[in-house]
Amino acid sequence: MTTLRASGLPRIARCPGSKIHPQVLIGDDHPLANTGTAVHQVCAEAIAEGLETPGDLEPYLHAHGLTDFIDFKILCWQALNVWRPIWDSLRPIAIEESFERELMPGFSITGHPDILCETVDEKYLVVVDFKTGYKRSDYDDQLMAYLWLAWEKFPEYEMGKTIVIWCRDEETEIQNVSKAGVDGWEGRMRVKLQSDDIIPGEQCAFCPRWHECKQGHEFTRTAARVFDTFKAEAKNTPPTASDLALLWPLRCVLNSALAKYSTMAKALITQEGPQPTGDGKLLGIWEKEFEKIDAAKAIRAMSDILKHKPGTDEVVRNIPGLFKISTTDFKNAVRVNTKSGKGAAVEKAMEQLRAVQGTYKEKHRELRAQKPKK
Numbered sequence: 121m122t123t124l125r126a127s128g129l130p131r132i133a134r135c136p137g138s139k140i141h142p143q144v145l146i147g148d149d150h151p152l153a154n155t156g157t158a159v160h161q162v163c164a165e166a167i168a169e170g171l172e173t174p175g176d177l178e179p180y181l182h183a184h185g186l187t188d189f190i191d192f193k194i195l196c197w198q199a200l201n202v203w204r205p206i207w208d209s210l211r212p213i214a215i216e217e218s219f220e221r222e223l224m225p226g227f228s229i230t231g232h233p234d235i236l237c238e239t240v241d242e243k244y245l246v247v248v249d250f251k252t253g254y255k256r257s258d259y260d261d262q263l264m265a266y267l268w269l270a271w272e273k274f275p276e277y278e279m280g281k282t283i284v285i286w287c288r289d290e291e292t293e294i295q296n297v298s299k300a301g302v303d304g305w306e307g308r309m310r311v312k313l314q315s316d317d318i319i320p321g322e323q324c325a326f327c328p329r330w331h332e333c334k335q336g337h338e339f340t341r342t343a344a345r346v347f348d349t350f351k352a353e354a355k356n357t358p359p360t361a362s363d364l365a366l367l368w369p370l371r372c373v374l375n376s377a378l379a380k381y382s383t384m385a386k387a388l389i390t391q392e393g394p395q396p397t398g399d400g401k402l403l404g405i406w407e408k409e410f411e412k413i414d415a416a417k418a419i420r421a422m423s424d425i426l427k428h429k430p431g432t433d434e435v436v437r438n439i440p441g442l443f444k445i446s447t448t449d450f451k452n453a454v455r456v457n458t459k460s461g462k463g464a465a466v467e468k469a470m471e472q473l474r475a476v477q478g479t480y481k482e483k484h485r486e487l488r489a490q491k492p493k494k
């Protein structure tokens with residue numbers, strides 16, 4: 121029996137051959153996936169305990185090895201902000217519970233919806249899924265699978281509902297689904313699973329078989345060839361918006377291959393130390409210190425420096441710690457507000473922020489090639 125994860129069904133729907141388990145499973149410890157897992161855990165625990173806001177987030181940061189605390193914190197707050205208005209109409213019945221069900225001989229589906237609820241009138245069985253990536257439109261098969269899995273255990277509900285909470289976009293997508301709708305999805309998915317067609321595309325970026333799939337590799341090589349000549353060709357024949365849109369699947373696959381390379385290089389270089397790149401440099405994990413702006417402390421001084429009209433600070437005062445201000449954007453804003461002596465104005469503005477403890481130092485360790493120090 122092959123067990124397929126509900127989260128992999130959007131990929132399998134596009135490339136049915138990707139349902140075959142890889143001969144060698146390579147772990148994918150991507151920072152974005154870790155952030156998603158951590159946000160899911162925070163939300164599930166907050167909802168189980170009836171909390172309206174997240175508790176102490178620091179322990180999750182270390183447990184999941186996250187580096188961008190502010191992004192993580194914003195996502196948790198946004199997730200619960202979007203959840204709050206729909207909370208009163210729902211009653212949780214299971215949180216992160218795992219389900220498994222046979223779809224057809226030889227294939228079963230497994231999955232754990234973030235939260236399973238019923239509406240307060242007990243009519244609807246509701247699947248809630250928090251998404252921490254940017255809004256996409258290919259999650260339907262995953263949500264339908266969750267509903268199909270849960271309905272087997274809770275057959276008493278007349279209707280189903282799927283709710284996707286897009287934490288980054290602070291949006292909710294709600295869809296009512298009848299039992300007949302889920303039956304129709306089940307039939308379509310069975311037909312898909314009968315096929316072994318290998319169809320490369322954007323989905324190769326998330327495929328656990330990519331490392332052993334010829335078609336996936338060829339698609340990635342095509343992407344590398346296209347982008348190798350892209351700059352020169354775009355200069356001679358400027359592409360149209362629709363030309364660029366057609367390149368999107370190639371870009372996704374190339375991005376994913378590069379992310380995999382970086383993850384692997386970081387792990388090995390951390391273990392074995394800096395290595396020569398063959399062009400006189402050393403590839404290593406080097407530490408670099410950045411000056412960051414503490415938005416909550418800096419904002420009032422900032423409105424004076426930038427000569428902003430009153431009002432901005434009111435907003436910020438109500439949600440301290442939830443603002444992220446880019447040092448580069450701030451410096452650019454000072455430059456735009458200064459007619460002459462822009463460099464000196466930037467330095468003076470930074471000094472003014474430092475005087476109110478409006479900046480702090482943060483060290484990043486990043487994979488980079490640099491000339492060896494003498």
Ligand code: SF4
Pocket residue numbers: 135137138318319320321323324327328329330333334335336337
């Ligand atoms: S790598 Fe791409 S083409 Fe190959 S099985 Fe996976 S999704 Fe299909």
